[in-house]
Amino acid sequence: MSVENGHAERRTKGSPGRRMFLRWNLLTLLSGVINVSVIAIFLSRLLDWGPALWQRFFVVVAVWIVALVVASQMFQQAIRILVHWLDLEAAGTATEQDDLRAFGASIDVVREVLLSSFILWPSGALAVGLTLRMWVPSVTAWDVGTLLLAGALGGAFSSPFVTFLFKRDIAPIRARLARTIADPDLRAKAARPLPLAWKLQATVLITTVVPVVAMLSVAQRQVGMAVAAVVHEQQQQWLDDRIEQSPAALSLASLPISATDGSFALYDAETGSLVGGRGPDAEEVAMPADIKAGSGVGSGFVDGRYLAWRTSEDGRRVLVAMLRASALPARAIGATPELLGLLLLALLVSCASAQIVARDLSGGLTALRAEADRIARGALDRAEIFESEDELGDLGRAFDRMRQALRETVGRVTQAAERVEGAAAELGAVGGAVAAAAADQEQAVTRARASTDAVREQVAGITSSAQELSASVEESSSSILEMGAAGEELNQTASVLSGKIDEASSSIEQMIRSVTEMARHVEGLSEAAIETQSSVEEMAGSMREVDGNAAETARLSAQVVSVAEGGRQKVQETITGMEAIRDATDTVEQVIRGLGGRAKEIGAIVDVIDDVADETNLLALNAAIIAAQAGEQGRAFSVVADEIKELADRVMSSTKEIGTLIRAVQEESGAAITAIERGSESVWVGVERSAEAGESLEAITRTARESGQRIAEIVAAVQEQSKAAGHVQTLMDGIRVSVEQLRSATREQEEGNEVVLGGTATMRDISQQVYRTTEEQARGGNQIRAGVEVVRQAVERIYQALQDQTAACQQAAAFVGQVSEGARANHEAAGQAERSTGDLRAAAETLREEIGRFRL
């Protein structure tokens, strides 16, 4: 199931790693091909699939092979390590660490191959089955189970061959590595053993369970197929009979059905819907998919029922007969060629795998026996080292360790034998000298004995007088000791007292220190309290200031409001005034316009008068002419006419003046109107400006009111704050008073402490004086005691020396006796030793010959 990958391609052609990698892939590929064929044959016998389904099956297999090849890379760690090591070894760059890793991998390979065979094949088969079931709905769970079984069979069949064939390939590499790594303990550490039990269990599983299960399933299938064949044949027969009886139209009503026939269903061939049915199962079975494909006659096994169908002659209806599988009697089926073939195959595989395992084991055992023989013959040098992934491998390493240990032991024995031989020779030489010296010694000893006895008698006399002296010194020493003890006791008591006083005074000092410390703290506290109070006062002061400022600001803003308000009212009054002005000018304008109109009217009247005067003038002229014609009678009239003409002329000149005046009036009134209009315009602009000012004043009023409100809030907050500050001040006063009280109390305590301290110091001085006095006393006593002790020791030493001398004399005498005995014995022993040395030398010679037999 493996293919070449990138590793192989990068390797130089013909390198040992590449050769091994190719070989391994070829082996797995070969076994994979054989396996797939076996599985396919197995499946073709078990599964009742059409060609379309088989085609899909092979498509799915092709897809999954790619996935499984990728998955199989997980199981190739050890192979990769080995391939890499082979390349390193060829290049001569393999380190000790590489060797160890490669050795571990060479042991692991067997496990890896076994595991991959047992895991990849069944899981691949299961994956193929499930994918196919998802793709093709007609694939049943039974089919998937059959595929899984086939995969497991394939894995089981292939695993022993691949494993042990590959193991044979690995064996020389493993042996090479074992020779390189001499220490069997290191090898044992690097190797992850595969228990022998696993190998045997796997083999037993393959040789027994797998063929049995495979044969059972084939047998089961064949029984089922045989029964199905019989049933289908019968059903077809029935259908033919029924249709022949009523050939015209295929309908259920025309079917003569007995109770044991099972069920019948009639489907529409095009839509697949059920037209009608008879019997218990007719309603439950859907029209089989194969019928839709258009085959006129057919049979199948669907949902635990055997079906047979026929299409009517016009091709519109399908009649289906169905019978439950459970309704059929079980029938024994004879052996068929498939079953026999499979049995034969299983037997072959069983025998082969058993043979392979047996060869594997016996090979290991033979190698180990050869090694044991070699060691028995005394060949302790290194030879071919047996290695295996199982307990035999452990045994092989144990042999190696034993061989190495034996080799070391024999080496040491050889050296020891050589040393013994040398020592024996030396001993022989010394033995002769000893014998001669022993004889001389014997004579000298006898002489020494006599003089020793004389010395012993003299010493006994001196000893008795020294004994008396010692007794008297002992007596005086004991009374001095008593006195010394009394002084010592007194001194100890004084020392204890002094110690107690020291303790007391140190605790008093401690207390005083604490009080002083406390006083310091109280002082600090007092300062802090005063500081706090002053800052609180300061704060209160600044608050008062803020309060004052705020009040002033509030007052000012109120003033601003009232001034602005006043201004605004003035503006409104101005506008109102302007309005009055406008109204007034409007009136004036109207009056002037009225006047202008009147002047025109007057002008018209004047024109009329002018016309009348003109006419009158003309008439007067006529009258004068007529009066002149009348003569004298007309003279008076002529005067009248002249007067009339004069009057008319005066009227005419007056009207001219009036006209001039009226024009002047009209001009004046026009100018007045223009002036008034200009004034009116100014009024408008004045109103606009006033309105602007008024609006600004309104804004000022609003802002000033708002700021007045804010200031009022600030004033309230500050007042609240300064109330709190007053409270704090009161509290601080209380604290200050308490601190003052505390300080004075501490001061008083300090004064009391001074007194106590003075008393303690005096007490300590006195106790120390007492202690010193007693100490001097004790020292005097000790000096006396020491003096006496010196005397006593001196006497003791003299006495001891005398006693030693006596004992020495006695001992010397005894020794002399013993030595004389010894000298005699020595003399004899020297002779004996000389003989033994000869024997030893002979034994050492034999030992060396024996050791010479071991090959180290």
Add this chain to the structure above:
Amino acid sequence: MGRHRILIVEDSPTMRQLLVFALKRLKDIDIVEAQDGMDGLRKVTSDHFDLALVDINMPVMDGLKLISLIRGEESLKSMPIVVITTEGAKEDRERALALGADEYLCKPIQANKVLQVAKGLLKVG
């Protein structure tokens, strides 16, 4: 042709006075004043007006809100509205026109301009 009724909605009394001053030049008119948006709404819904002058920045309810409410009322949809804005407040002006105001006047107010706009909207000589 009857008398024309004009509503002035403006919070500043001075400004109201100015507008009244300007509009008094028209003949046959009745002028009603309102001092904020809410007051204006109350008056405009309880009586008939031929023209309304509305300031934008007012307390209680601003002019934009008032215009949108007036334009939401079916019977008031055709009433001409002149909006009074501060000079430079272009956004307010555009929003007011978008909400349905017919004309606008910028502060500082020119009385002549008021008169001219009112004449145009009331269609009088």
